[in-house]
Amino acid sequence: MNTEPRKKALRYFFEKVVEPLGFKFTPDAELKEFLLDQEVTLEAKHGIPFCPCQPLRHDRARDMRMVCPCIPFHRAHFDAIKRCWCGLFVHKDVLDPNTLPQLEPKDVGLE
Numbered sequence: 001m002n003t004e005p006r007k008k009a010l011r012y013f014f015e016k017v018v019e020p021l022g023f024k025f026t027p028d029a030e031l032k033e034f035l036l037d038q039e040v041t042l043e044a045k046h047g048i049p050f051c052p053c054q055p056l057r058h059d060r061a062r063d064m065r066m067v068c069p070c071i072p073f074h075r076a077h078f079d080a081i082k083r084c085w086c087g088l089f090v091h092k093d094v095l096d097p098n099t100l101p102q103l104e105p106k107d108v109g110l111e
């Protein structure tokens with residue numbers, strides 16, 4: 001499957017959604033392209049670009065909170081760790097995403 005046309009559309013759409021939330025695409029270009037490839041594949045299978053790093057539970061209410069970009073549903077956690085779970089998006093001021101610890105919500109005072 002040629003994922004490029006859909007990846008281009010997702011890049012455009014996602015940027016419009018995450019930018020006002022204070023996020024940007026990761027500067028790690030290889031990771032970004034890998035994750036977008038995964039999302040296009042998931043979208044082709046399910047009709048929705050689900051998160052590539054979270055398992056589907058076939059619980060619609062729960063799974064719809066894992067549609068990319070899921071930042072609005074998990075904003076407090078992602079703001080605390082300056083990245084989303086997959087690392088596709090990071091806070092705008094992040095230059096090196098490898099310096100960001102991947103902490104659980106409980107580790108940052110949530111839940």
Ligand code: SF4
Nearest residue numbers: 051068070084085086
């Ligand atoms: S964790 Fe990141 S890549 Fe995964 S759905 Fe949420 S915003 Fe998208």
